[in-house]
Amino acid sequence: MDWTSAAEIAEKVRAGIWSASAVVEETLARIARKNPELNAFTLVTAERAREEAARIDQLLASGKNPGPLAGVPFAVKNLFDIQGKVTLAGSKINRDLPPAVADATLIQRLSSAGAILVGALNMGEYAYDFTGENLHYGPSRNPHDLRRMSGGSSGGSGSAVGGRLVPLALGSDTNGSIRVPSSLCGVFGLKPTYGRLSRGGSFPFCPSLDHVGPMARTAQDLALAYDALQGSDDRDSAQVDRPVEPVGTLATELAPDLRIAMLGGYFVQQGTDASREALGQVADALGVQTSIEIPEVAMARAAAYVITNAESSTLHLPNLRTRPADYDPDVRDRMLAGALLPATAYLQAQRVRARFQKIVGEIFTQYDILLAPSTPMTAPLVGQKTMQLDGEEMLVRPHLGLYTQPFSFVGLPVVSVPVSGSLPIGVQIIAAPWQEAKALQVAQVLEDRGFVSAVPQF
Template sequence: MDRTSAAEIAEKVRTGTWTARAVVDTTLARIAAENPRLNAFTLVTAERARQEATRVDQLVAAGQNPGPLAGVPFAVKNLFDIQGEVTLAGSKINRDLPPAQQDAILIQRLTAAGAVLVGALNMGEYAYDFTGENLHYGASRNPHDRSRMSGGSSGGSGSAVAGGLVPLALGSDTNGSIRVPSSLCGIFGLKPTYGRLSRGGSFPFCPSLDHVGPMARSTQDLALAYDVLQGPDDQDAALVKRPVEPAGTLTEKLDPSLRIAVLGGYFAQQGTDAARRALQRVADALGIQSTIEIPEVAAARAAAYVITNAESSTLHLPNLRSRAHDYDPDVRDRMLAGALLPATAYLQAQRVRARFQKIVAGVFTQHDILLAPATPMTAPAIGQKTMALGGEEMLVRPHLGLYTQPFSFIGLPVVAVPVQLPDSLPIGVQIIAGPWQEAKALQVARVLEGRGFVSTVPQY
């Protein structure tokens, strides 16, 4: 069952071939066996999972439809509220908060669709991380090589899905925190358009950049989750009121009218040979020869850092004043730096953001899909501090988001697609679409998956 898709589980449960309770019991047993080696979970909600599975089975027995995700186990990054549990957000400080009074909106929607929550997942402290390392709860490990990083900050989500502990997980993505672990762990991840999915009941990091989305081992599962996660919610002021726009039926046939280009310039520099080969493999699979450059990408990434530091430090200022010693020093120091930024720097960063948004909007008048690397390298070793990129020695922690930040910055929808190179750990490629065009990015990802871009659960 560790390789069974969410779609297949739901079909077998709906038809009575499997019971949801049996699926959950098997899932909980696998978590118990493998999580000590992966450190993906910080909480297992076994009792709740069994109760939810029993409810699904009762609906099936009564001849009722339990939903499109009937009996599918899922887990969530531990910044999503789970009723009756403390929302850790990867921190020590949050342990002192009261338990959540209700589930996060996206958990409610998955549960209403028949999915079964089995726990909360490890993450970088307060989501300020690309590595999957956590000072308080330990590093979540890469299932392909447990000495390697899972990526962050949704590292536990990447590890749990790639390791076959659950077929679906929720993550968050501010500067790349869904796409980086998806790339390093070899799975599919969706960062939707900013304002598409509700963040209601999730612990914030940088409100004007925060996204939430699903991670899975197949595009079909990613699309299934995405479809049920959509909808209105008054809790999230950034949520844009749009009708539900499902991904629809994904096929292995590429629409010949889609205008697709590979991003060069900034996105061809600094990355390792693995990143370049993965991008070329995707371009070859799609028959794409067109390469374009987007100006001012480096400035956009710099401005994203300013906005991230300024907004996150504002949220954490009371604790930075009273409990600075309870933060991971790397997280604390960046937030303190953000607290010292002058207002003029934040305003200038927002001006850069508006200008870059216009530049990229112009690009999407000529193209429907853009291709770029997801990470500059495959998974580094846990504890590794620097990496060689473009002839320079760079810090690992910030630069794993080298290629993801510019697209979070302007809220574009992106699907991370895993690429398996010969004699290499997996590495991802970003399928970038225009605003509200998630279905196009998912369709291209499905075409690639059908042409051999399939992530497999590692054998232990």
């Protein structure tokens, strides 16, 4: 059994060409075969998956529709609660927590749409990571070159989707943790508008910046998952109560009045030839010639770091005091630095945020879509500490998020699309708040034109 997308699986399961049980068995076999090299999964929920597949098959046999994602296997970053399992969040400390009493809201929604959970995925410790390397569970690896990073912190999600273990995965994105692994692993990833999708039942990192969203092999699969994931939820106090706005089937052409610009300045000056070429190729494919700069981007990114450090350290302060040796030192030291920040620094960072929100809001009165690279380079080697960006040696771990942080800082919806090459690299399709459909539509047009591809080498 072979598949190209979640949409194909659902169509064939509903048509009776494949059974959900057969899809699950093939998926579990694929995980058993490939995961020892990719290290994408930290937990495989085989018994649950088989039970859910049998339920889907029974519904179909009785003439009932099990949902738009009927029989589609999916996996989740291990910061999402799975009923009866401990939510690790990539850490050693969380092993001591009791099992979750209920599934996370987004797991419930995908399951209600007919999708089948097959496991939990590796991640950077407490989501504070851009590399996909984990001190406790080992690095998740890039399916295009096993010597290289998957990106993080949703590294297992990128590795599992890019390696064709599953067609669909959930990740989280605080500063770029969906878009960075999507870029490095050659898959599509959606960071929705802040407050659009519920974080209920997910382990927090930085509450005022945390987003959750899907990663997939096609733009249409992202849209299918996004439609299933929408809805209000009392479990997440930050969620904005908006009506469900389904995307449905994506068109193959852009609206003629769609205004698109590529971003220059900050977004090309510190990159590599690979990131600049990918941006130029996407712009050319869309017929975009306009290039603009966003003021104060570097300041916005600096303020995002202040907020990230301050909020994460507050959350972890009890364990930082009593169990410091059980943290990855890189994670621990950044959180400790955050604990020492004065309140005035946090307040000033929030002022910068409000100012940057106005700057970006003004730009979106003139344009509907902005284009920028997802990462400044293709996947570094596992264990690589520094990288060359325009002749300057810079640390890998923080700077893989160079281009993603400014947009999560102000909660914009972004789709990362994969651009093919010897190694993949992503380009961000950035829209105004609540305009996920426009970003997904641009991603679909690029895919239909054969420009972007998520075909793995693994």
